[in-house]
Amino acid sequence: xxxxLAKTDLQILSLLQADATLSTGEVAERVNLxxxxxxxxxxxxxxxxxxxxxxxxxxxxxxxMDVVVFATINLTSTGRQNLLAFEQEIVRxxxxxxxxxxxxxxxxxxxxxxxxxxxxxxxxxxxxxASPSVREMHSHMAVTExxxxxxxxxxxxxxx
Numbered sequence: 001x002x003x004x005l006a007k008t009d010l011q012i013l014s015l016l017q018a019d020a021t022l023s024t025g026e027v028a029e030r031v032n033l034x035x036x037x038x039x040x041x042x043x044x045x046x047x048x049x050x051x052x053x054x055x056x057x058x059x060x061x062x063x064x065m066d067v068v069v070f071a072t073i074n075l076t077s078t079g080r081q082n083l084l085a086f087e088q089e090i091v092r093x094x095x096x097x098x099x100x101x102x103x104x105x106x107x108x109x110x111x112x113x114x115x116x117x118x119x120x121x122x123x124x125x126x127x128x129x130a131s132p133s134v135r136e137m138h139s140h141m142a143v144t145e146x147x148x149x150x151x152x153x154x155x156x157x158x159x160x
Contacts (some may be wrong), residue, residue, distance in 0.1 A: 003048070005050070008031050008033065008041065009041060009045060009050075010154050010155070011030070011031045012027055012031055012038070012041055012042060012045065013045065013050060013051070013154055014154050014155065015027050015030055015031070016042070016051065016054075017150070017151050017152065017154075018151065020054040020055070024038055024039045024042060027042065057150060060113055064115050065113050065114065065115050066115065066116060067112075067113065067114045067115065067116055067117055067119070067120050067141070068111065068112070068113055068141075068142035068145070069110075069111075069112045069113075069114075069120055069139050069140065069141055069142065070109060070110070070111055070112075070139075070140040070142065071109070071110045071112055071124075071128070071137055071138065071139050071140070072102075072106040072108070072109055072110075072137065072138045072140070073086075073106065073107055073108040073109075073110065073128070073134055073136070073137050074105075074106060074107050074134075074135050074136040074137075075107050075108075075133050075134060075135055076132070076133055076134070076135040077133075078107060082133050083101075083107075085133060086108070086131070086133045086134075087099070089131065089133075090108075090110065093123070093127060095112050095113060095114055095119075095120075095123050096110050096111070096112055097111050097112070097113050098110065098111035099111075120139075124137070124139070
C-alpha cells in the first residue's frame, strides 16, 4: 500500500518532477520552508524511494527519432520460464523504452522508438520476429503525439 505523504512533501515532489534543476533553496522558498528542513525532506524522499533519480528529458524529434510504435505481443507459451526469458531479452533492446505485461488478449505492450520506419522494420525482423517465444505481434504506429509527460498526477490522487 502506498504511503501517505504530507502536503509539503507532495508540493516538493511536484516541483522537482517539473524541474529537477531547482536548487534546494528555490524549492524551500516555493514550499515556504527554510533550506535545511527542505533538504532533509528531499533527502528522506530519495531514501524512501519516492524519488528514483533526476534526469534530463531529451527531445526525441530533435534527435531524429521520428517513429513511435506501440507493439502488442503474444507469446508462444505463457509459462513462467517463457515469460521470464522474454522479459530478460526485451530489456536489452534500447529501442524498447517501455514494456508492460497486459490483461486481456495481449501478453505484452511495448513502446518502441526508432529514427525511421526502416530502423523499426530491421528491429522487428532481427529481434521480435526472430524470437522463438513470440507467436504474434501487431504494430500500432503513433501518428500524432497529443500528450507525453513523465509527471505523475500527484494532486489528483489524494485519499478522500
